[in-house]
Amino acid sequence: MQVHSFLHSDTETYTHVLADVQQQLCAVIDPVLDFDPKSGRTSTADIDEVIAFVRGQNWQLVYIIETHAHADHLSGAIHLQETLGGELVMGRHITQVQKIFKQIFNFDTSFRTDASQFDILTDEGDSLALGAITITAMHVPGHTPADMAYIATDDEKTVVFVGDTMFAPDVGTARCDFPGGDAKTLYQSIKRLLALNDDTVMYLCHDYPSQGRKHCPTTTVAAQKLGNIHVKNGINEAEFVEMRERRDATLDMPRLIIPSVQVNIDAGNLPEPEANGTRYLKVPINVLGQ
Template identity: 80%
Template sequence: MQVHSFLDRDTETYTHVLADVEQQLCAMIDPVLNFDAKSGRTSTSSVDEVIEFVRERGWALKYIIETHAHADHLSAAIHVKESLGGQLVIGQHITEVQKIFKQIFNFDTSFRTDASQFDILTDDGQTLALGSITITAMYVPGHTRADMAYMASDNEKTVVFVGDTLFAPDVGTARCDFPGGDAKTLYRSIQKLLALPEDTVMYLCHDYPRESRQHCPTTTVAAQKLENIHVKDSINEAEFVQMRERRDATLDMPRLIIPAVQVNIDAGNFPEPEDNGTRYLKVPINALGE
């Protein structure tokens, strides 16, 4: 098993490539589409680096895995699929998130809330085969209702892609104030991850380091239990919920949440062009945040 991580510096998001090198198969986790909010222009510069990496090695892309419907970057899943093929994977509870945001954005009846935009919907404990690697879905709601972590195991090791549930120990944990989020639920989801063997490597979706260190795509279960500033072993559920809710009340909405959510719940698709040939996204007024 190999894992290669690529940082999109604008959103501080990691896209990971998980590979069975012997069988030349791979999966891509959380690919990023570049989006300039000032101009409304998109670019594939970030993900094209990842696509070229896969092509150079001659690997076949089997899965494009989204850990959840992101609020901080737009998914490049459609571009990846058009370039390399592969099946688009997300947790089955994405239907709940689709229904929540369909109301917020007042999408018309043509917007599907059955997750049929995706190819594979995973449930807790469901497995996917990637050559000699077994990928197991772990349902970890709290940040949103649909978050999944994905544990990958072969004969040599086990790693886990945690999405936005956990960050590096000095950064902490995901916010829970988006529609459908819940701090108590997040705490319990994190305990599932911390119950894994202590030497399990965790691959992060984001890293937001202070100036004193470089970005890093990984941590371990042991490091999280010992050092996570929000949820280490000495912090109980009540303390975590109090901290998380107080902290969330002070946070601004992510700068890309409005374009990101409406694109990502539709599997990375933009709305159909209008009669002038231009695609448009909606901006709900006074519907998010306070």
């Protein structure tokens, strides 16, 4: 098993490439589409670097895995799939998120809330085969109702891709104030992740390093239990919920939440062009945030 991580600097998002090197098979977790909110322009520059790397290794892309419907970047899954193939994987509970945001964006009846935009839907305990690697889904709601972590295991080691559920120890944990989020539920999800073996490497979806520290895509279960500022050993559920809800009340909405969510709940598809050939995103007024 090999994992290669690519930092999207604008959104501080990590895209990971998980590979069975001997069988030349790989999966890409949480790909990013570049988006400039000032101009409304998209670009594939960053995801093209991932594509070039996969091609350079002569690997076959089997899965494109989204840990959840991201609120801070647009998914690059469609461009990745059109270029390299692979099946698009999302947690089954994305249907809850689709229904919530269909109402928020007032999408018409053509928008599907059955998750049929995705190729493979996973639920707790489901597994995917990637050569000699077994990828097991863990449902870890709280940040959103649909968050999934993916545990990858082969004969040598076990790693876990945690999405936005946890960050580096000095950063803490995901916010829970998006529609459908819940701090108590997140605490229970995190406890399940921290029950993995101490030496399990956690691959993060984001890193927001404190001053003087460089971006890093990984941490370990042991490091989280020892030093995570929000949920290290000794912090109970009531303390976590009080902290998380108080902190969330002070946070601004993510810079790209409006374009990101409406694209990502549709599997990364941009809206269909209108009669003039231009695609348009919607902006709900006075709905999100305080």
